[in-house]
Amino acid sequence: MLAPPRDETRSGSRALFVVCAATLLVLMNYTAPVAVLPETARSLGAGLTTQTWLINAITLGLAATLLVAGSLGDDFGRRRVFRIGLALLAVSTAATAVAPNAGTFIAARVVQGVAGAAILAAGLGLLGHAFHTGAGRAHATARWASMLGAGIAIGPLASAALAAVGSWRWFYVILAALAAVLALAGGPLLEESRAARAARVDVPGVLTLGAGLALLLVAVTTGRTGWLRPATLVPLALAAVLLAAFVAVQARGRAPMLDLALFRRVDFRIATLGALFTGLAALGPSTVLPTLVQRLIGVSALGAAGLAFVWAGASFVVSNQMRRLGTRVAPARQLALGFALTAVGYVTMLGYADARSWLRTIPGLLLSGAGSGLLNAALARMAVASVPADRVAMGSGANNTARYVGAALGVAASITAASSMLPDGQSAGFSAHGADAVLLLGAALAILGIVVALGSFTARSPRRS
Structure with a gap:
């Protein structure tokens, strides 16, 4: 009943295929190191602190x-x-495949993040242009959101399977080839679109935002070794100065990168804060979970990837089904329900490490994965609907920026929580109590996400769906 109109199907089906395929590759690449982190670290000679960068470098980009x-x-x-x-993406992924050391791998992953940013922001913008009705956008954005879950599900499983039969490097060889083929064959299937205004680069905005966020993520990543160390405090202070400068530049600029007036709109505020808490509560703890299961229970890399597949598979199924519900469910209500399922899922998993039972994680993974699917579908829809039609890529960029900044903060906070409750005599590593601390932290952040989503019900409703 809520399939996109026929004219949108004809004009947008090719764009939907290409954008979804590219998004799938980005998310597969994003999560690939999670299940094979020990093997990758050994091969590259990466210590415990450097291993955090093997995961977080792409988030920085x-x-x-x-x-x-x-x-x-x-x-x-x-x-x-x-x-x-x-x-x-094709070039940087090929570089990770042949990286001789951790520094080269991390640098290539940062560039992969830059490539992924261009694909995610511009891709969702292309869909916003190709599908202009409420039903069409609900259909397209739900499909796009389902690729987030699919990529997270397939990436760790594929990398673990290839590592088991050969090397972790094979995954990047194959993905680089797929990205190159899609770049050559998919580009001609897309129609160009841009805003009806003079093109101009906000150079001060680019420099202050890029440098500020990069320094923030450097501080967050190094913070796990001590939050009061100069290596953490100096980049954190510089990040605060640069991000404040970015806000000032955007407020006074004639053609700002981010229109700060959008924050007066309830739907844009809810979309941005919802994305931030999705990264904090859903992506952060879930990214760390496979490593914890491997190290605390002794599950193999392939088994840990299988658990990640359960979570992300549930996310894919739920996101994909939201295209059928379309505009019948308010996005803010989807957010609230998604955060609630995430919190319940985490609480359900409490005690799995102490019991040394990976089976105890399955119900919680299904629940929290379903919650993630609701969150992804709602945020994709709100990112496009909460901004003017000529700024849909900017809306996608702002929404996904909040999501991945939240993810980086969530990963760092989860690793800190996991390593903060060590038994007497143990100076490094993770513990069962730390694993529970990660779940409780995620549940608390998800509850705050519910508060953010429900805040929209006391204000005016979004003007567009």
Whole structure:
């Protein structure tokens, strides 16, 4: 009943296929190291602190450039930015495949994050242009959101399977080839779109935001070794200064990258805060969970990837089904329900490490995965609907920036929680009590997410769905 109109199906089906395929590759790549982190670290000679960067480096590239990529896509062409992102993904992924040491791998992962930012921001912007009715956008954004879950599900499983039969490097060889093929064959299937205004680069905005977010993530990542150390405090202070400068530049600029007036709109505020808490509560703890299961219970890399598949598979199924419900469910209500399922799922898993039972995680993974699916579908829809039609890529960039900044903060907080409750005599590593602390932290953040979502019910409703 809520399939997109026929004219939108004809004009948007090719865009939907290409954008969804590229999004799948980005998310597969994003989560690939999670299940094979021990093997990757040994091969690259990475210590415990450096291992955090093996996971978080791509988040740095994503978060620092998503808003920039969205703004450039609106002004200079969304298809152009999208194709550049695919080409950059192919090259940087090939570099990770042949990386001789941890430094090279981390640098390549940062570039992969930049490429992913261009694909995600411009891709969702292309869908916002191709599907302009409420039903069409609900259909397209639900499909796009389901690719987030699918990529998270397939990435760790594929990398673990290839590592088991050969090497962790094979995953990146194959993904680089797929990205190159999609860049060459998929680009001509897309129609160019851009904002009807003079194209101009907000150079001060690009520099202050990119540098500020990069320094923030550096501080968050190094914080697990001590929050009062100069290596953490100095980048944190510089990040605060640069992000304050970014806000000042946007408030006074003639063509700002981010229109701060959008924050006066309830739907935009809820979408942005909802994305931040999705990263904090859903992505952060779930990214750390496979490593904890491996180290505390002794599950193999393939088994840990299988658990990640359960969580992300539930996310994929639920996101995909939201295309059938379409505009019948308010996005803010979806957010509240998604956060509630996430919290309940985490509480259900409490005690799994102490009992040394991976089976105890299955019900919680299904519940929290379903919650993630609701969150992804609602946020994709709100990111497009909460901004003017000529700024859809910027809306996508702002929403995904909040999501991946939240994810980086969530990963760092989860690792800190997991290693903060060690038994007497143990100076490093993780404990069963730490595993429960991660789940309780995630549940608390999800409850705060419910509060954020429900805040929209006391204000005016979103004007568009």
